[in-house]
Amino acid sequence: MQSDTLEGLPIFVRVVREGSFSAAARALDLTPSAVSKQIGRLEDRLSVRLFNRTTRRLGLTEEGAAFYERASRILADLEDAAQSVSSLKAVPRxxxxxxxxxxxxxxxxxxxxxxxxxxxxxxxxxxxxxxxxxxxxxxxxxxxxxxxxxxxxxxxxxxxxANRRVLAAAPAYLAGRPTPERPEDLAGHDCLIYTYRAQRHDWRLVDEAGQESFVSVSGKLETNNPMMLREAALSGLGIVLLPLWIIGPDLKAGRLQRILPTHHWPDSxxxxxxxxxxxxxxxxxxxxxxxxxxxxx
Known part of the structure; x- marks a missing residue:
């Protein structure tokens, strides 16, 4: 690797991480023109275009993305080598x-x-x-x-x-409604849907014997935020499927109640x-x- 290529690596990586030449320049205490010149020299040396530039957006080309992956690893290895040589590896910094x-x-x-x-x-x-x-x-x-x-x-x-996800609802939601006794009973309830889950309306449950059940659910609220799902469940808006590390304290305090306590989403x-x-x-x-x-x- 030529020395001028190696010199341009930290600037190239910083531009990618900061998202713009100007932000990288501020982080490196350089002028935007100096950063632009270094990137230009690097592109000339490699004979490829690393960035797609428009007035509003800066994005990596396919070659730039491949080069970024290798450049990041090279810089990480260089940093580790420097720490090792200087006997600083044992001190996290x-x-x-x-x-x-x-x-x-x-x-x-x-x-x-x-x-x-x-x-x-x-x-x-x-x-x-x-x-x-x-x-x-x-x-x-x-x-x-x-x-x-x-x-x-x-x-x-x-x-x-472990990550175990269970079904729960607030006592206020269950008041006056039949509590589900089988997975298929969920189809008749308002279920709170997490939109980042693949096949969000299809809930997969497993019982203590390992028997799987699949049920299609629906409800009046869907969101990509699990904390909002928790708050919605606490407000009595429906049945939620969330990890114990989110709703465990609510279950212990009685703010939420387990639904189908012998069933849960397959553990991860x-x-x-x-x-x-x-x-x-x-x-x-x-x-x-x-x-x-x-x-x-």
Whole structure:
């Protein structure tokens, strides 16, 4: 790799992560023209166009996306090598970019963060709360919490805890209505629908013997936010299907009541995942170890 190509890598990666030349320039304490010149030199050196530029939007070309994936790994390896050579690998430090679902972040990670920060004061956390599927490599994240089945086999995953989703409703909703006794009874009730779930209106339930049932449900409220589903259930708007880590306290306090207590959605798990590599940075390792310590069963 030519030295001028290597010189342009950090600027290229920062432009992708910041989303614009001007934002990258501010982050790097450079002028926008200097950033633009470096990107131009890099494109000349590679003989490809890395960005599609318009007056309103900056996006990667297909070649740019492929180059970004490799460039991110190269910079991460260089940083790890520098830490190793300088005997700093044992001390977590630097910026750690983490993405995870909104509800888990607010309910569980946020209360735990003071302990992590107290232990590792040289780590700066950038937390992205997002319920959509995030491409970690393309968007430059070091670590993600994934709830459900792991579909991306290219990532390394470490299991943190079980994820059990159950049916529940408020006593106010059940008053004057027949409580469902079989999965098929749900079809006659107002069900609160989570729109990020594939086949959102088809609920799959399993009983204690492992027997599966499938029921089509409907209701008057659909949303992509599980915390709104919880609030809707507490307000008596219908039956909800949510993880115990969201509604467990409500069940214990009697604010919600289990529906079909012998049935639940097939169990999955909560994982911490990160891109594979020869070296796992100290800050990523420290955060994964902390998550296991805090949330493992």
């Amino acid at each position: 630097g910026r750690l970019r983490v993405t995870l679902p909104t509800a888990f972040g607010i309910l569980h990670l946020l209360p735990a963060l003071p302990d992590y920060i107290a232990r590792h004061p040289e780590v700066t956390l950038e937390i992205d709360l997002n319920d959509r599927f995030v491409n970690m490599v393309e968007e430059g994240f070091d670590l993600a919490l994934r709830i459900g089945d792991l579909e991306d086999s290219s990532l390394v995953g470490r299991r943190l805890a 798990a909560i994982h911490a995942v990160y891109p594979p590599g020869r070296h796992l940075s100290a800050r990523v390792r420290s955060f994964v170890d902390f998550l296991v310590e805090r949330f493992a069963e």
